[in-house]
Amino acid sequence: MRGVAGRAGRRFVSSLPALFGVLVFTFLLMRVLPGDPAIFFASGPNAGQAEIEDIRRRMGLDKPVPEQLLLYLRDVATGNLGRSMTTGQPVLNDLRNRLPASLELTFCALLIALVLAVPLGILAALRPGSAVDHGVRLICTLGVCVPTFVSGLLLIYVLYYLLGIAPDPTGRIDIFAAQPPEVTGFLLVDAALAGEWEAWWAAASQLVLPACTMALFVLAPLARMTRASMLAVLTSDFIRTGEALGLSRRRVILVYALRNALLPVITIMGIVFSTMLGANVLVEKVFSWPGVASYALDALLSSDYAPVQGFVLLMASIFVLVNLVVDLLYGIADPRVSIG
Amino acid sequence: MSALLEVEGLRVEFGTRHGVVEALKGVSLSVGPSETLGIVGESGSGKSVTAFCVMRLLDRAGRISGGRIRFRGEDITRAGRRVLAPLRGAAMSMIFQNPRAALNPIRPVGAQIADVIRAHEAVSAREARDRALALLEAVRIREPARRLEAYPHELSGGMCQRVMIAMAIACEPSLLIADEPTTGLDVTTQRAVMELLAETTARRGMAMLLITHDLGLAAQYCGRIAVMEQGQVVEEAAPDRLFGAPRHAYTQRLVAASPRRDSSVAGLVGEREPEPVTSSGRRLLEVAGLRKEFGGAAAVEGVSFHLDAGESLGLVGESGSGKSTISRLVCRLLDPTAGSIRFEGEEIGAIPAGRFHKSRWRREIQLVFQDHGESLNPRFSAFDCIADPLRRLLGMREGAQLRARVEECAKRVGLPGELLGRFPHQLSGGQKARVGIARAIAPEPRLLVLDEPTAALDVSVQAVVLHLLDRLRREEGLAYLFVSHDLNVVRMMCERTIVLQAGRVVEEGRSEALFAAPKAGYTRELLAAIPHFEPRGEPEAEPVLIQRTQPMPG
Numbered sequence: 001m002r003g004v005a006g007r008a009g010r011r012f013v014s015s016l017p018a019l020f021g022v023l024v025f026t027f028l029l030m031r032v033l034p035g036d037p038a039i040f041f042a043s044g045p046n047a048g049q050a051e052i053e054d055i056r057r058r059m060g061l062d063k064p065v066p067e068q069l070l071l072y073l074r075d076v077a078t079g080n081l082g083r084s085m086t087t088g089q090p091v092l093n094d095l096r097n098r099l100p101a102s103l104e105l106t107f108c109a110l111l112i113a114l115v116l117a118v119p120l121g122i123l124a125a126l127r128p129g130s131a132v133d134h135g136v137r138l139i140c141t142l143g144v145c146v147p148t149f150v151s152g153l154l155l156i157y158v159l160y161y162l163l164g165i166a167p168d169p170t171g172r173i174d175i176f177a178a179q180p181p182e183v184t185g186f187l188l189v190d191a192a193l194a195g196e197w198e199a200w201w202a203a204a205s206q207l208v209l210p211a212c213t214m215a216l217f218v219l220a221p222l223a224r225m226t227r228a229s230m231l232a233v234l235t236s237d238f239i240r241t242g243e244a245l246g247l248s249r250r251r252v253i254l255v256y257a258l259r260n261a262l263l264p265v266i267t268i269m270g271i272v273f274s275t276m277l278g279a280n281v282l283v284e285k286v287f288s289w290p291g292v293a294s295y296a297l298d299a300l301l302s303s304d305y306a307p308v309q310g311f312v313l314l315m316a317s318i319f320v321l322v323n324l325v326v327d328l329l330y331g332i333a334d335p336r337v338s339i340g
Numbered sequence: 341m342s343a344l345l346e347v348e349g350l351r352v353e354f355g356t357r358h359g360v361v362e363a364l365k366g367v368s369l370s371v372g373p374s375e376t377l378g379i380v381g382e383s384g385s386g387k388s389v390t391a392f393c394v395m396r397l398l399d400r401a402g403r404i405s406g407g408r409i410r411f412r413g414e415d416i417t418r419a420g421r422r423v424l425a426p427l428r429g430a431a432m433s434m435i436f437q438n439p440r441a442a443l444n445p446i447r448p449v450g451a452q453i454a455d456v457i458r459a460h461e462a463v464s465a466r467e468a469r470d471r472a473l474a475l476l477e478a479v480r481i482r483e484p485a486r487r488l489e490a491y492p493h494e495l496s497g498g499m500c501q502r503v504m505i506a507m508a509i510a511c512e513p514s515l516l517i518a519d520e521p522t523t524g525l526d527v528t529t530q531r532a533v534m535e536l537l538a539e540t541t542a543r544r545g546m547a548m549l550l551i552t553h554d555l556g557l558a559a560q561y562c563g564r565i566a567v568m569e570q571g572q573v574v575e576e577a578a579p580d581r582l583f584g585a586p587r588h589a590y591t592q593r594l595v596a597a598s599p600r601r602d603s604s605v606a607g608l609v610g611e612r613e614p615e616p617v618t619s620s621g622r623r624l625l626e627v628a629g630l631r632k633e634f635g636g637a638a639a640v641e642g643v644s645f646h647l648d649a650g651e652s653l654g655l656v657g658e659s660g661s662g663k664s665t666i667s668r669l670v671c672r673l674l675d676p677t678a679g680s681i682r683f684e685g686e687e688i689g690a691i692p693a694g695r696f697h698k699s700r701w702r703r704e705i706q707l708v709f710q711d712h713g714e715s716l717n718p719r720f721s722a723f724d725c726i727a728d729p730l731r732r733l734l735g736m737r738e739g740a741q742l743r744a745r746v747e748e749c750a751k752r753v754g755l756p757g758e759l760l761g762r763f764p765h766q767l768s769g770g771q772k773a774r775v776g777i778a779r780a781i782a783p784e785p786r787l788l789v790l791d792e793p794t795a796a797l798d799v800s801v802q803a804v805v806l807h808l809l810d811r812l813r814r815e816e817g818l819a820y821l822f823v824s825h826d827l828n829v830v831r832m833m834c835e836r837t838i839v840l841q842a843g844r845v846v847e848e849g850r851s852e853a854l855f856a857a858p859k860a861g862y863t864r865e866l867l868a869a870i871p872h873f874e875p876r877g878e879p880e881a882e883p884v885l886i887q888r889t890q891p892m893p894g
Contacts, residue, residue: 083856127729209750235399236441238442238443238444240436240442241442241444242444242455243397243428244395244428244429244433244436245429245433245459245508245510246424246425246427246428246429246430246455246456246459247429247455249421249425251455251459255447256447258446259446259447278567307705333446335445335491335493336445336493
């Protein structure tokens with residue numbers, strides 16, 4: 001256990017240079033992108049040159065780029081990510097308000113994806129080449145091929161427009177429902193803490209469609225990985241031992257094979273989670289989800305530097321964090337890791 | 341007394357890409373209660389397939405196409421899982437080669453033993469655990485209470501096999517099938533595991549089906565032995581008769597090819613003894629005070645030896661003795677921590693391993709590896725494998741000269757010229773060994789380092805390859821540094837032998853003298869642990885009590 005913690009610590013320290021690189025890279029990237037934020041944020045099309053210059057000075061854009069970078073790094077080091085020109089709020093506040101929405105969506109989507117993908121992968125691996133295997137392959141292929149905005153819209157069309165089962169696909173909670181008091185920012189958790197089950201239900205039903213849309217998208221890597229590693233494990237010697245000594249089929253598959261097969265799935269899970277968090281911008285847009293990705297997209301379109309830089313830094317940090325968690329999980333799941 | 345297990349005319353087919361292959365062609369065997377039957381044969385003879393058939397563990401591609409298997413009078417040839425599951429583990433059990441892989445890597449061994457108990461008996465988790473503890477004691481694992489929580493990777497190979505045995509005997513089966521149970525283990529560990537198996541089966545009145553390629557092992561532990569060749573049992577008899585007066589031609593060949601205490605390389609392949617090699621007396625290699633540390637722990641400590649031109653020196657010892665490390669240091673694939681390696685009087689130990697391939701000494705010292713399949717580039721044809729060192733070390737260009745040189749090397753190792761275009765996977769084990777040897781001698785080295793060159797080969801192929809190596813040495817005046825765990829092979833191949841233990845030299849001397857009258861206790865242990873079969877003689881009767889100078893490895 002100590003070894004695992006040590007490994008995690010080392011991994012964290014070794015990822016710091018990468019984080020710094022991301023910081024500098026995003027900064028420079030934003031500077032070379034076309035578009036002048038000062039013109040964008042000027043009062044109107046007929047704003048005078050003097051006003052634009054004034055805005056530029058206030059934003060610090062009149063200084064040379066290296067100096068801007070140093071100032072920016074100093075700000076980041078002191079926990080100041082700048083102020084968004086679009087919302088007028090500090091970026092840190094905006095991100096803090098919107099991150100729980102994205103995280104809640106991503107967590108739920110990942111959970112749904114895992115609950116579907118692991119059994120599907122096992123079924124496919126137990127009978128390779130069978131109808132079940134081909135069926136799973138078809139589902140996975142569809143999930144990957146169909147872009148999330150298409151599958152999202154399809155789900156809305158069928159479940160909301162045609163059947164009317166799903167609620168109005170806008171936002172995290174029905175506007176008429178009472179918001180639970182904010183504790184964590186996760187609506188499901190807050191509602192449950194406050195015991196407001198009506199609000200919980202409202203939030204949950206809003207969440208189902210976007211979460212399913214995203215889950216469908218990441219079903220493929222998880223299910224295929226489960227199938228592949230399950231197939232490999234099922235041919236290994238210790239499975240044969242279990243069979244030779246008369247263990248029940250259930251025990252052989254669930255305890256002996258699956259636990260070993262899940263080791264690579266844990267790694268994939270970390271990657272999938274990080275990808276989802278950043279890549280769910282389309283889902284957030286389709287469902288008017290107030291998450292960080294759609295926030296960053298809006299900022300990017302209006303050349304609003306600070307939120308984009310803040311978003312990329314946030315994503316990079318989350319990526320590092322997720323990898324740490326995966327490392328820890330792996331160390332717990334596989335006793336060989338801490339030694340070797 | 342009726343037989344416990346009866347196999348009659350068993351036929352098994354495997355569906356492969358090249359059509360159906362018949363692996364068993366009518367095998368008949370029977371094992372009585374508390375009897376030990378050995379099945380010997382070389383790879384591909386069908387001995388393991390027979391065992392897997394009895395347990396009904398054949399993989400999907402295999403199919404029983406004829407014959408019958410009866411266990412305790414009941415026909416289980418076509419029995420389903422519902423019949424088999426209660427039998428497996430409880431009435432008949434199996435232990436496997438490579439014990440570490442046979443155990444679940446992420447489950448404590450105690451839990452795995454308890455799994456088997458609870459699969460067959462309705463006992464509480466606590467009781468299963470207590471019984472697992474008692475079983476670990478029964479298979480003589482030290483500190484069993486602590487080992488219950490251990491994972492397989494924390495145990496040695498011998499201990500893993502003991503755990504496997506504990507699992508197999510947990511529910512008191514009447515038949516135990518042991519498929520190459522000690523292959524890959526050190527001789528002393530092998531002896532300890534086999535003694536445990538023999539004693540356990542005897543005490544519990546279990547029958548055992550011992551599958552092995554080692555005739556000595558079969559002779560020592562089996563009451564009756566069946567010899568298999570190409571999916572058929574060609575001869576079956578008690579060991580004395582079988583090895584004393586083998587009737588079938590294949591058995592005779594097998595017996596002749598197996599190294600014994602008194603056999604010679606020429607004798608294995610039925611040829612006349614050549615003249616003994618007379619040493620040139622010219623120093624080729626001089627190693628002094630060699631030391632190699634890995635992560636602070638010394639794997640090799642203060643080893644010194646020398647080798648004359650044309651001489652053959654054997655390095656023997658168990659795993660962890662440092663013999664492979666020494667061979668890699670001499671080959672200059674590893675850098676020594678301290679000490680000198682002088683070749684032709686020049687210090688080559690100081691040349692960094694990473695740059696040694698550029699040195700002019702690289703072509704003088706060549707290697708023959710243990711795994712001939714793995715050590716050949718799968719995308720190189722046999723021709724390219726042999727030509728590669730000529731291109732790289734001698735700078736030869738494509739053309740008639742290179743082709744002639746490769747063909748000559750192939751001829752010297754007895755590799756037919758038409759095989760040169762083939763890729764490694766299209767060659768047999770023996771042919772791959774020849775390619776590996778041809779590659780090593782291609783740049784005309786003066787020293788060949790052979791790291792367990794025949795450990796992965798069948799005995800009959802081993803005999804031919806050993807004979808080839810011996811002939812090459814005589815013809816080319818090569819010096820050999822021969823690393824092996826097989827003491828009989830080293831005795832035949834080497835004039836002098838060094839015995840290593842835990843990175844240090846324990847004993848050194850002329851091979852005949854050393855093997856005939858070992859001085860060090862450790863050498864005596866190693867020699868005593870080799871299973872013998874003596875034609876016309878009694879298989880060693882008295883159980884030698886081993887006084888270990890080292891803690892039990894297994």
